[in-house]
Amino acid sequence: MDLVPSFESFRCTRCGATVREALAQRCPGCGGILETRYGDREQRWLSEWTDEQSLWAFRGLLLIRPATCAITLGEGRTPLVTTPDLAEALNIGSLWLKIESVNPTGSSSGNALHAQAAYAARAGLRSIALVPENVPTSRLVQPIVCGARVVRVRGDYSDCHRFALELAQKTGWYNTATTYENPICVEGYKTISYEVWGQLDDVADWLVLPVGAGPLLGAVGRGFEDLFRQRCTDGIPALLSVQSTECAPVARAFERGDDAVTPWKGEVHTTARGIADPLRGYAEDGAYTLRWAKRTGGAVVSMEEDAILGALSELGHTCHLYVDPAAAAAVAGIRAAVRGELIPEEATVVCIITGTGFKEVPVGISVVELDEVFAPHTDAIAHLLRKEGGNVGWKDREATRRARNCASRYRDTACRIRSCQASGRHHLRIRPGPA
Numbered sequence: 472m473d474l475v476p477s478f479e480s481f482r483c484t485r486c487g488a489t490v491r492e493a494l495a496q497r498c499p500g501c502g503g504i505l506e507t508r509y510g511d512r513e514q515r516w517l518s519e520w521t522d523e524q525s526l527w528a529f530r531g532l533l534l535i536r537p538a539t540c541a542i543t544l545g546e547g548r549t550p551l552v553t554t555p556d557l558a559e560a561l562n563i564g565s566l567w568l569k570i571e572s573v574n575p576t577g578s579s580s581g582n583a584l585h586a587q588a589a590y591a592a593r594a595g596l597r598s599i600a601l602v603p604e605n606v607p608t609s610r611l612v613q614p615i616v617c618g619a620r621v622v623r624v625r626g627d628y629s630d631c632h633r634f635a636l637e638l639a640q641k642t643g644w645y646n647t648a649t650t651y652e653n654p655i656c657v658e659g660y661k662t663i664s665y666e667v668w669g670q671l672d673d674v675a676d677w678l679v680l681p682v683g684a685g686p687l688l689g690a691v692g693r694g695f696e697d698l699f700r701q702r703c704t705d706g707i708p709a710l711l712s713v714q715s716t717e718c719a720p721v722a723r724a725f726e727r728g729d730d731a732v733t734p735w736k737g738e739v740h741t742t743a744r745g746i747a748d749p750l751r752g753y754a755e756d757g758a759y760t761l762r763w764a765k766r767t768g769g770a771v772v773s774m775e776e777d778a779i780l781g782a783l784s785e786l787g788h789t790c791h792l793y794v795d796p797a798a799a800a801a802v803a804g805i806r807a808a809v810r811g812e813l814i815p816e817e818a819t820v821v822c823i824i825t826g827t828g829f830k831e832v833p834v835g836i837s838v839v840e841l842d843e844v845f846a847p848h849t850d851a852i853a854h855l856l857r858k859e860g861g862n863v864g865w866k867d868r869e870a871t872r873r874a875r876n877c878a879s880r881y882r883d884t885a886c887r888i889r890s891c892q893a894s895g896r897h898h899l900r901i902r903p904g905p906a
């Protein structure tokens with residue numbers, strides 16, 4: 472089985488060198504971040520979009536492709552769901568959630584541990600996962616079950632990052648850290664942009680996502696740039712990145728108006744672990760993310776823990792989704808950006824729900840509180856509902872109507888490309904979703 476990808480080349484974002492080594496992680500000359508390089512592939516771009524029910528539907532668009540086999544667990548093709556109630560609560564015209572948490576490993580970003588464990592196992596490779604010492608046991612169950620050797624390392628994410636680099640250099644193992652250390656991973660993230668465009672049949676005004684080092688943001692930006700270059704769109708969305716105030720090196724640089732990012736000092740305490748990256752030793756990655764945010768006319772903000780947990784709860788109440796705190800941070804960021812008049816009220820906004828909450832229940836915080844134990848009598852439940860001012864009737868017609876309305880707004884991901892002869896623009900035709 473040949474796992475070495477076929478590809479054209481990388482370009483160093485710092486010195487401009489062309490790098491042809493397929494598994495290069497940084498520029499061998501200057502250590503700069505590598506980007507995939509575009510060649511004549513652009514001409515064949517649209518014709519290579521397939522119907523596969525996985526990320527590999529976009530294999531023709533990806534500049535790095537497996538030579539002989541594609542490892543898949545059925546990832547990608549995630550739903551884009553409109554949420555009128557949450558849009559109203561956030562005071563914006565239209566809000567769509569790209570629910571990446573339905574991916575086979577429960578996320579698209581911020582949880583590389585789980586993806587690495589599952590996909591390495593699928594490929595028949597051994598994997599070693601280096602995790603910060605304070606990662607809760609609940610988060611380690613999935614990778615251990617999937618066969619990864621989990622090693623807890625003293626320190627935080629940056630300490631693990633440095634150790635992974637050192638191990639990879641000394642052993643020749645491939646480092647799958649989801650920073651820009653991994654240009655192949657970044658290439659995969661771009662498919663989120665293609666899917667969003669295909670499902671929305673348009674470009675949103677703003678796209679919002681949580682970021683640590685930010686390869687998801689850089690990749691989504693590049694994905695939309697692909698679409699723009701291929702004349703599929705008239706522009707690209709402004710990208711709003713959201714961090715936790717407990718670890719916000721990129722947001723602080725944005726606030727200061729700096730181009731350079733300073734690594735975060737001190738200990739990191741946030742429930743949004745998926746984006747808790749101090750960037751010590753690789754602040755250049757944060758600066759690259761910052762450049763992308765600015766290039767799209769976007770911004771980087773940071774949210775307090777209370778706002779993040781409030782959004783987590785709000786997503787449950789209004790959208791019936793249980794997400795991880797990093798994903799909730801993005802929603803909190805939308806509210807702050809609307810209040811700060813950064814996102815106009817009439818804007819169409821897409822928010823990437825990067826991870827499910829099932830992997831790690833927040834501990835030591837009051838997201839939910841349990842009350843007394845009740846006797847198994849219907850009277851007890853009726854009494855409880857009356858006491859709390861709820862609907863005592865067993866059938867709630869308004870809820871049924873809302874559910875039906877919600878279902879009709881679900882957009883299936885199956886789509887077809889259609890080219891408009893008059894304008895020369897390409898469109899995707901989207902098969903109607905279930906009513």
Ligand SMILES: [Zn+2]
Binds near residue numbers: 485486502
């Ligand atoms: Zn270089």
